[in-house]
Amino acid sequence: EAGVAQSPRYKIIEKRQSVAFWCNPISGHATLYWYQQILGQGPKLLIQFQNNGVVDDSQLPKDRFSAERLKGVDSTLKIQPAKLEDSAVYLCASSLDRSASGGAGELFFGEGSRLTVL
């Protein structure tokens, strides 16, 4: 079974530039998550989709971050303009869980996209 695919694996940009990350979840997984993992910290949820609807984006800095999930499958996360503190690994995960509450399903993670903002 193919896992969660993410690209690019690495990205280096200067502050105030923009960047986009792409995620393809495991086929059939209704729920998709974007996490931000800053060095030395645990992953922090940015946004959660159930199919193509947003379930939770309370920790997404909406002045600069945006995300969409096209047709309930692939998703993109965009940062514009980037700040130094956005340097982190952006993790995409998906799960089979279909309940609006988020359920208790296992999350399957991609390898992450490492962003360095100079």
Next chain:
Amino acid sequence: AQSVSQHNHHVILSEAASLELGCNYSYGGTVNLFWYVQYPGQHLQLLLKYFSGDPLVKGIKGFEAEFIKSKFSFNLRKPSVQWSDTAEYFCAALPNTGFQKLVFGTGTRLLVSP
């Protein structure tokens, strides 16, 4: 607010030593608990999980964890570690009522020397 604490940020052990990584969560209701592992250069993967029932759960590669409700803890254990267990370990909690987020601890970096 819900939170997860991992007390040890870095642990160094020799092969065959026993391992116990601490995890405490703060939430008054029923929670589902997880341990994820991230091997060097690899993605996060599930090690084990607790939903209900027997508080001692067994995972892959000889790991186990014990849920102690009275202590709000879910410590990870392994009787004898191997060099290949070198990785970062994350505890995570998901409240079982209403809509809640899966919250991760800050992680424990384990180095096993051969």
